[in-house]
């Protein structure tokens with residue numbers, strides 16, 4: 001590994017890669033690379049499950065690899081990969097409406113062109129002809145060739161014709177619960193977001209629309225707070241005097257006391273005023289106590305959600321709900337569906353972790369419960385659609401941190417969680433992540449489930465959510481070349497429009513941390529030598545310009561199974577399989593667009609077993625097809641042969657089976673009494689949403705965590721590493737006149753050196769080691785029982801042994817010691833491109849107050865056998881046996 005540090009980041013040219021023979025997949029998404037757009041879509045925006053597309057349906061079936069595109073239109077990218085902007089209209093095909101791209105065929109005189117997607121010959125519009133410099137002059141560098149003819153991805157500014165309504169100023173509105181801890185972090189988030197938006201707005205690199213004043217699109221930030229008894233809005237006059245506006249009807253018809261325009265602060269001109277107000281809020285709240293009218297002891301988070309909608313629906317915008325509770329009162333209230341006894345009944349468990357629906361109460365019996373759940377389902381579905389239609393994107397930060405002593409009623413209830421009379425610590429309260437997540441996913445937002453240790457990361461999470469690359473009012477459309485069609489989408493953010501042949505997704509806001517999966521299939525037509533895919537994403541940019549981001553991907557086709565395997569993209573395939581498996585859970589959350597679909601989705605019964613069986617069958621099918629239809633058929637039958645490009649596929653499938661998305665919460669033959677269920681339903685639902693939307697760079701890391709040995713870290717690990725300059729890259733002649741220096745700078749950018757990874761297995765750990773485990777949403781620092789005290793005291797700057805239960809558990813690394821500061825740098829490097837800052841959990845082996853965390857850590861040693869699953873070695877043996885059975889048949 002150390003040699004990699006000396007070389008520059010590899011450069012990937014997506015067009016050159018296609019014409020190379022044999023075609024190979026792009027670099028894995030989690031590795032560093034730099035893309036030079038030489039006329040084909042960057043893998044950051046578009047990946048295919050294979051880069052040698054099967055030329056017939058028959059071959060596709062023989063191979064068994066699902067054909068799919070993974071789309072991240074707003075992916076993060078280094079500055080040198082900026083997307084060129086086209087300010088003139090781009091010619092479109094008269095039949096399929098595809099856009100001109102580097103792969104259309106021009107007539108020699110430029111007066112006509114053949115669409116690479118539908119093969120129609122189009123006459124060039126005279127106005128376009130003026131910009132067009134086709135064919136022969138292409139090689140002449142003095143001629144300015146339109147960007148859309150030379151780049152795989154371009155941003156085309158399209159103007160008002162593509163607007164559904166007048167462009168709106170970006171509005172960010174927070175609803176913050178007034179409970180201790182949460183309020184302070186929520187208010188801090190308001191200020192952080194306002195500062196971040198101001199910095200982005202002031203940034204000189206921001207593209208400015210030619211015909212609009214940028215001030216019109218300066219974002220505003222506002223907030224209100226809520227308690228069990230009221231919603232509190234604040235306004236501020238020019239003299240700085242604050243008025244508090246109360247809404248005490250939190251049950252029947254809550255509303256926003258102020259329109260977003262009056263509650264919001266311009267982040268450029270009024271940031272100071274906002275900060276002053278935020279500082280006054282805690283005392284304003286204590287001055288205006290409000291007696292509860294509804295006798296509801298819980299914070300009115302349902303009323304807060306409705307008020308966010310009321311405030312943002314007229315204009316669209318982004319809402320942030322920060323709360324500790326699911327709604328328990330009024331029209332969005334959700335009953336407690338988690339029941340400890342239902343974990344033993346697989347069917348009942350599925351209805352607990354799915355969004356509430358008309359079958360949820362089937363296990364309770366009684367027509368009234370069914371009716372109530374049906375009403376709740378309808379309330380959520382119609383509200384989600386109303387928000388999506390109004391271009392409101394909603395984030396929910398759920399922080400179930402209230403001390404939860406069970407009520408007298410719960411203590412008496414044998415089905416309550418935890419079991420009556422048990423010694424388990426009180427679990428975090430149930431918050432119905434599944435149903436609330438349906439609001440965030442339909443609107444393109446994110447659902448965050450924050451444990452109390454992660455609360456301090458809330459402001460950074462909100463900042464990231466507000467300022468990461470994104471497009472508002474987005475419509476994603478995929479067009480394909482002859483012989484291929486879009487079959488549909490796996491569960492995706494936003495709303496899928498089936499009336500458009502299922503090939504369009506509409507979402508209020510789409511961001512860098514959301515990847516869509518578009519499933520492809522062959523149709524009856526014959527394919528040509530290349531397969532083409534064009535993804536056009538219409539969106540409003542942060543500077544208020546209606547834009548279409550057009551990415552066109554060409555990949556070669558093949559009649560050989562061997563080629564399809566060799567060119568398959570492991571991460572894209574793993575993401576597709578895991579997303580498809582979720583469909584078997586019956587986990588849906590969006591109101592389907594047609595009534596027949598509603599029928600289908602509510603009657604199709606999902607199960608963990610179906611999802612798991614699907615994954616194992618898909619793996620066995622792919623590997624046995626490899627044996628049957630490629631040169632691997634020559635190999636001895638008692639060997640397990642894996643395709644080179646898919647060497648880690650079995651490891652991924654096993655790790656995913658062990659993940660909280662699809663593993664069983666109770667192992668076979670264990671009872672609820674003897675074993676607390678893991679995962680609980682909220683953790684599972686949250687992980688399912690992550691699985692369906694996460695960018696590909698995290699697909700593997702989510703299920704197969706990286707572990708680093710801290711005690712054997714070399715002296716230069718955690719320090720800034722300067723790449724040796726070898727005197728030039730591989731030439732950047734295809735960069736179309738744009739600075740090659742940027743590419744050079746990116747490939748040789750200094751970085752923090754990381755320690756080597758070790759396998760996530762107990763056998764890799766020594767008795768006296770200290771280990772860092774990166775589980776994407778949390779970092780565990782695992783300190784073994786015999787770890788040397790000199791190491792732990794350097795890490796945390798403490799003198800007492802951590803194994804002693806009276807020593808308080810340290811919560812942060814010491815930034816002043818050598819080891820502590822280098823480990824902080826390592827963690828920073830690992831998480832710098834993540835959607836979320838990552839809390840650090842210190843786990844001391846054998847300490848009672850670490851037992852929950854220790855179990856979580858052990859469950860992530862996915863190469864080992866667990867109480868749920870076999871070890872990796874045993875899994876391979878079992879899979880091999882299944883393949884041999886198939887091979888014989």
Ligand SMILES: [Zn+2]
Pocket residue numbers: 093094095096097098115116117118119120
């Ligand atoms: Zn066409």
